[in-house]
Amino acid sequence: MDKAALAGALGSPSAFGQSQFALTRGNAFEAKVKADGGAELLRLVHERLDPGAEPPTRAAVPDLSAIGPEGRTARTALALREATAASGTWTLLDHPMIALDVAGSPAFLEPDAVVVHPDGGWTVVEIKSFPMLDGSADPAKVGAAARQAAVYVLALEQVAARLDPPPRVRHRVLLVCPKDFSNLPTASAVDVRKQRAVTSRQLARLTRIQDIADALPEGTCFSPGLPAEQLTAAVEAVPATYAPECLAACELAFHCRDRSRAAGAVTSLGRSVRAELGGLTTVDGVLAAAHGEAGDPADPAVAALRRAARLRAEALEAMCR
Ligand code: SF4
Numbered sequence: 001m002d003k004a005a006l007a008g009a010l011g012s013p014s015a016f017g018q019s020q021f022a023l024t025r026g027n028a029f030e031a032k033v034k035a036d037g038g039a040e041l042l043r044l045v046h047e048r049l050d051p052g053a054e055p056p057t058r059a060a061v062p063d064l065s066a067i068g069p070e071g072r073t074a075r076t077a078l079a080l081r082e083a084t085a086a087s088g089t090w091t092l093l094d095h096p097m098i099a100l101d102v103a104g105s106p107a108f109l110e111p112d113a114v115v116v117h118p119d120g121g122w123t124v125v126e127i128k129s130f131p132m133l134d135g136s137a138d139p140a141k142v143g144a145a146a147r148q149a150a151v152y153v154l155a156l157e158q159v160a161a162r163l164d165p166p167p168r169v170r171h172r173v174l175l176v177c178p179k180d181f182s183n184l185p186t187a188s189a190v191d192v193r194k195q196r197a198v199t200s201r202q203l204a205r206l207t208r209i210q211d212i213a214d215a216l217p218e219g220t221c222f223s224p225g226l227p228a229e230q231l232t233a234a235v236e237a238v239p240a241t242y243a244p245e246c247l248a249a250c251e252l253a254f255h256c257r258d259r260s261r262a263a264g265a266v267t268s269l270g271r272s273v274r275a276e277l278g279g280l281t282t283v284d285g286v287l288a289a290a291h292g293e294a295g296d297p298a299d300p301a302v303a304a305l306r307r308a309a310r311l312r313a314e315a316l317e318a319m320c321r
Pocket residue numbers: 240241242243246250251252253254256257
């Protein structure tokens with residue numbers, strides 16, 4: 001489903017995504033990096049990841065246009081196969097489309113670029129508009145880019161596995177950013193083996209979409225055209241555990257935050273708070289435990305809350321004296 005449209009229909013439009021200004025600036029930088037048939041981008045790939053190969057003085061840039069995500073995915077797979085077979089040459093795939101099986105359904109992904117090396121290896125390229133100052137960038141942003149690239153690596157591995165022999169999908173990706181405060185591109189190789197392994201484990205553990213759908217009441221529908229009450233009921237039918245981290249990652253965050261606060265769920269205060277509180281899942285339950293009205297005194301979380309409540313009461317008493 002289109003979660004942004006669903007959030008709007010629920011009355012909690014998402015603020016998720018980049019500002020128009022950031023998007024325009026990002027697009028302009030990406031166009032600059034890929035100008036002249038990707039000459040600068042390929043130079044950076046050669047310099048940072050494959051300096052032993054022939055310099056990319058000439059490179060193929062196949063047309064990947066096709067109708068619909070399935071058509072574009074098939075076109076990309078064909079271009080990858082042809083580029084891998086044409087050994088000894090560089091190929092740049094600009095905005096290819098690859099599919100990844102997520103919980104039994106295909107998710108269509110669009111990396112900024114994939115480069116096929118002369119030895120047939122494939123490299124993911126991510127182009128970001130945050131600056132690289134003196135050769136290093138904000139670690140949190142680099143980490144997010146590495147996690148994103150790791151998903152593309154996994155999807156490319158599924159494509160590669162269908163070729164005989166399967167080409168090597170490189171686990172070092174190229175991160176391209178503006179150099180210092182200019183708009184000149186610079187790049188750094190990022191090893192995504194750890195992120196790839198974590199994502200692979202998470203994907204393997206996901207409940208299949210079919211199983212989630214089977215557990216829903218008959219007739220549940222998420223169409224944004226439905227009245228808000230009906231949509232709210234449909235969304236409520238799917239268990240969700242809101243945490244502040246959702247704000248940076250999910251279009252439904254404002255909706256889930258409102259519901260979570262209304263229910264007094266402690267996860268709305270953060271996953272670490274939830275972990276500290278053990279079996280106490282609501283703010284009311286926590287307060288009752290702290291005031292000795294509920295909870296097992298042998299539970300370490302309950303004991304800690306009661307001690308904290310005692311200390312607070314003593315401190316307040318001392319202040320009022
Ligand atoms: S709980 Fe978080 S991730 Fe799940 S739907 Fe709500 S906001 Fe999105």
